[in-house]
């Protein structure tokens with residue numbers, strides 16, 4: 001059911017002192033919140049609660065949660081909860097939230113006494129398997145209290161546990177607020193508006209609360225007010241996923257093209273299970289990140305021949321005609337063309353005539369044999385390079401080397417490896433990625449035997465490896481260039497051909 005005219009964006013405020021809470025309200029206002037949820041369980045005394053409520057500058061939900069870690073004694077909790085809720089009603093606060101388990105006996109009293117306050121009756125569901133029937137029954141129980149609004153807060157162990165929450169959201173007869181707690185629950189807020197949520201919650205500025213998107217990204221990146229029932233869902237399936245810049249790039253690109261889509265981070269533990277649960281046509285396409293690129297191959301109904309030979313899929317599209325999942329690999333083309341373009345540019349500036357592929361015949365030194373490494377190995381081989389692979393797990397490196405008629409060598413031989421000049425170095429391992437930015441796979445001096453250095457790591461943008469290569473005059477290709485190109489390839493597949501390249505490049509330069 002739809003209860004929304006304009007989506008309400010609520011800033012959840014969990015502060016320990018009244019001063020902090022008042023300050024947070026100011027920040028919430030600056031960041032564009034429509035209202036604030038003031039979680040009062042951590043404010044020590046009732047006079048402070050009163051002060052905060054009187055000083056509020058935005059409409060507020062007053063809540064008091066029993067599951068907070070901070071409680072010592074259940075008796076005290078209940079007493080204080082009742083005091084806070086009574087006070088909120090007396091002060092005519094816009095929304096007063098009553099926890100069904102903690103204060104069910106208060107609901108009647110509060111309903112009687114309230115003047116303008118809207119009453120939210122909420123329930124907190126601990127981790128476990130929540131079927132849609134179980135959550136549905138709980139919703140009916142919450143509705144039967146006569147609440148103006150009901151609220152379900154569920155702990156989730158896996159992203160697939162959020163699916164029944166969407167079901168409840170779609171089928172509720174009264175306005176419902178949902179929140180799946182924890183990192184894996186983030187999509188309950190980001191996709192809530194698609195399923196009819198009239199309100200979503202976010203966290204403030206620097207304060208991250210697991211499962212809540214920052215307010216600023218709700219407003220500026222996802223623009224959730226534009227999300228509706230027809231919005232197609234895309235996302236990056238990865239673990240970890242927080243580092244991905246995909247949402248920063250794909251969401252503005254959808255808007256630029258007038259395409260009704262949203263692109264969200266999907267923290268997935270088991271890709272097969274994820275695709276089984278989110279199998280409706282509205283989940284239209286995915287970028288596949290670490291560590292799922294190889295497992296993704298077996299999850300697709302069809303796999304493009306290049307991705308099949310690489311053994312890694314980084315893009316899945318649900319074919320609109322028949323709903324089948326089709327897998328592709330846009331990493332390979334992205335990095336090989338980026339390397340070729342950089343080498344050609346270098347040759348042109350050296351006055352040389354560009355040949356078919358400037359990679360042909362060269363020794364291509366690859367670090368890492370994961371999904372991205374495999375893409376590069378096959379790509380380089382197909383362009384006529386000789387591939388040498390260094391991987392921490394030697395057997396894995398060896399098996400990739402066999403597949404591309406190359407050679408695998410122990411990782412501790414990498415630094416001093418220098419059989420010839422004019423080589424290409426490609427780092428496809430996580431060496432140098434945040435937070436280990438001080439690491440590099442090959443020392444500065446030994447980079448001199450390379451004509452080009454490529455680093456798939458894009459956080460940070462300028463890795464130590466790239467910095468040192470530039471310092472000694474070696475041509476570099478950054479992970480950002482590969483990121484743009486693979487994302488462009490994905491965007492074309494997601495949208496059946498749209499490719500706003502200049503715009504996407506501009507976004508990357510501005511935002512990264």
Ligand SMILES: O=C1C[C@@](O)(C(=O)O)C[C@@H](O)[C@@H]1O
Pocket residue numbers: 236238243244245246287288289290314315331372486
């Ligand atoms: O390697 C990457 C990066 C990525 O995982 C991301 O973090 O956005 C998305 C993948 O599709 C791509 O192949």
